[in-house]
Amino acid sequence: MATGTNIRTYFNGTWHDSDVPIMTAADHGAWLGSGVFDGARFFDGVAPDLAAHCExxxxxxxxxxxxxTVTADExxxxxxxxxxxxxxxxxxxxxxxxxxIDGDITAIVPQPDKTGFALCLEEIPMAASDASVRLTRTRFRRPVLE
Structure with a gap:
């Protein structure tokens, strides 16, 4: 889902100047949801906590x-x-x-040597410096195993 402009994607060891397709329909992550991402921001020449996001x-x-398959430092x-x-x-x-990418014989557990990796960079403006957000608290919470 591209929401910004000027997208660069690092995939298979190479930078691509576009929003390139990175998954196939049969990838474990596509049909069983075994995918993760984290989001960091770059602005004013800094990327706060980038290493923590990668970790x-x-x-x-x-x-x-x-x-x-990639260390946080890499x-x-x-x-x-x-x-x-x-x-x-x-x-x-x-x-x-x-x-x-692939699952084991059960099809449920991901195979350890079959992992896809990509890093996407997308120009998306920061909120205006005078923008505000209202926060509140509630007694409700997500259900968790106790």
């Missing part, structure tokens, strides 16, 4: 039994490499992602 996507992958390097092609001052959404 979190690896942790999320492991939580779904998807084997991470992801940070890949992101900065791609960000160099954007004009200074443009805000960019940074999305590292993983998905399982």
């Amino acid at each position: 979190r996507v690896n942790n999320s992958a492991r939580a779904l039994m998807v084997t991470p 992801m940070v390097e890949i992101a900065w490499e791609g960000l160099r092609s954007f004009e200074w001052g443009n805000a960019v959404y940074i999305r590292p992602m993983y998905w399982a």
